[in-house]
Amino acid sequence: MGKGWIFGIDGGGTSARLIIEEADRGAESRAEGRNDGAGRGRPDRPPLFYGEGGSSNPRSNPREAVLAVLRGLFARAYREAGLRAEGCLGGFAGSAGVDREADREPFAALVREAAGLPPGVPVLAGNDSEPALAGAIGDVEGLLLIAGTGSIAFGRARDGSSARAGGWGHLLGDEGSAFSLAFKALSRGLRSWEGRDLPTGLMDAGLEFFGLAGPPDLVPLVYEGLDKTRIARFARVVGEYRDRGDPLAFELFEEAERELAALVVSVDARVGPKLERKRLAFRGGLIEGDARLRAGVESRLAAALPGLEIVPAAADAAAGACILARDLANHGRR
Numbered sequence: 001m002g003k004g005w006i007f008g009i010d011g012g013g014t015s016a017r018l019i020i021e022e023a024d025r026g027a028e029s030r031a032e033g034r035n036d037g038a039g040r041g042r043p044d045r046p047p048l049f050y051g052e053g054g055s056s057n058p059r060s061n062p063r064e065a066v067l068a069v070l071r072g073l074f075a076r077a078y079r080e081a082g083l084r085a086e087g088c089l090g091g092f093a094g095s096a097g098v099d100r101e102a103d104r105e106p107f108a109a110l111v112r113e114a115a116g117l118p119p120g121v122p123v124l125a126g127n128d129s130e131p132a133l134a135g136a137i138g139d140v141e142g143l144l145l146i147a148g149t150g151s152i153a154f155g156r157a158r159d160g161s162s163a164r165a166g167g168w169g170h171l172l173g174d175e176g177s178a179f180s181l182a183f184k185a186l187s188r189g190l191r192s193w194e195g196r197d198l199p200t201g202l203m204d205a206g207l208e209f210f211g212l213a214g215p216p217d218l219v220p221l222v223y224e225g226l227d228k229t230r231i232a233r234f235a236r237v238v239g240e241y242r243d244r245g246d247p248l249a250f251e252l253f254e255e256a257e258r259e260l261a262a263l264v265v266s267v268d269a270r271v272g273p274k275l276e277r278k279r280l281a282f283r284g285g286l287i288e289g290d291a292r293l294r295a296g297v298e299s300r301l302a303a304a305l306p307g308l309e310i311v312p313a314a315a316d317a318a319a320g321a322c323i324l325a326r327d328l329a330n331h332g333r334r
Contacts, residue, residue, distance in 0.1 A: 004089045005048055006329050007077075008321025009070070009111065010131055011056030011095030017318045018073040020049040020081065023089045023329055047322075049077040058107060059097035070114035085115060090122045090329030092321045094131035099167075122328050128317060129154040129164065135320025136281035136313040140327045143272075143308075145264050145297070147256075148284030149232040151177035153263035157274035165266035170228055176259035178235035178286040179228050184252055185238045186222075186231075190215055192248060200248035205237050239290055253293060260287070261300035268305055278305075281313045 004023035009016060053069040055061050077083055093111045098104060107125040117123065133144035133154050141158045145151075151174050152167030166173050174180050189203035193215050203215060210221055210230075241249035264280060272278060280301070287294050301308055 004087050004329075005083060006089055006322060006325040007091040007115070008131060008318055008323075008325050009056065009091070009093035009095065010128060010317040010321050011093065012128060013055055013057045013060060013096050016053050016056035016069055016073065016095070018049070018051050018053070018070075018077065019047045019318045019322050020077050020083065021047045021322050021326075023326065048083065049081040050318075051076050056093075056095045057097035058095070058103070058110075059099075063110065067110055067114055070111060074115045085117050088115065088117055088121050090325050091115070091117075091124075092131065092324035092328060093123065093125045094128045094317060094321050094324075095125070096128050098125055098127050124324070124328055127154075127164070127167075129167065130156065130162070131321035131324060132283055132317040133281075133320065134323040135315040135317050136283055137279055137311065138314035138323070139279075140324060141275055141277075143264060143267060143275075143278070143280040145260060145280065145282050145287065146284045147177055147260055147282070147287035147293075149178050149229055149286075150174040151180070151260065151263065151284070153260075153267045155267040155271035155275075157271050158276060159274065161271060161274060163267045163270035165263040176256040176263070177284075178232035180259075181238050181252055181256055181286070182231050182234035184255075185234065185249065186218060188248060188252070190218065198248040198251065200241070200246055201244075202238065202241055202246065202248055205241060206234060209234050209237055235286060236289075239293070243292070253296070257293060257296035257300055260293075260297045261304060264301055265304050268308070272305075277309070278307060279309045279311050281311055283313055 005020050006023045007018060007020045009018050051073045053073045056066050056069060058066055093107060095107065098107045104125045108123045111125060112123050129144065129146060129152055133142055133156055134140055136144055141156055143155045145153045153165045156162040166175060170179050185202045186206050188197050189200055189206055191197035192200045193203045238249050238252060242253050282288060282294060298310055
């Protein structure tokens, strides 16, 4: 196929997605930069290729394993879509595990190798929050708050400068996340059981949820192979107790609201002055699935950041990676 193409990679701890789109999309490409609240952000024209593979996280997988995953995805794309590596005009790869500035170029080099790209083809790499932002906003600039099992806020300006807050994992951060809420419900539930904290029904709820006989059984649950995802699911029950008026559950959600709003305020202080239009989108199962939490965060942000525009998420991270790739191919890293 003679047409030029760009690619986006949305990589996580369990799977990686590769999307390839035509590079020349004319007015359609220009429309991608506007999220008007109507869900714009992903082009209407179908991609040239879409495929999924294994994990691309370079921190939890050997380099050769990640290379094999990505090489397999590009091989499929070339075979199924009739593409040639020489037709690539640029790409963006976002992946979990690419957290530091020093991680970017090694991961970009790995992607170039996997795709077999000719020298000089621009490829950028970054954390998976970067394409998530571009997809959610439908543009290369804006603010994003993710609150699911973990939590992170990320902001990017049109010139490529960026800032993040949070996202440091369950030991160093993830404030306001589902895991943090659930874990604090269990730890403070123990304190309440000992008469050292607010009265609550969360201890009994936690024992029932995890199938435990008594509070001491929390010890092996936490210290013998902690399952973050399993713990995080308990956040839904904590939300139910908040809605019933449980004082400890209510306080935990109040704290989560404060922490999540603080993540956005932190990022805005560093990148906000560079934004042409200050837009924020939410992603993540906790904040998207709990209207009361979301409303609380919005209220706090309205007070802290007047003029902030909260927009509905337009598209996913894979689409966002292609938005960043097209911007790179058209303008370079400005």
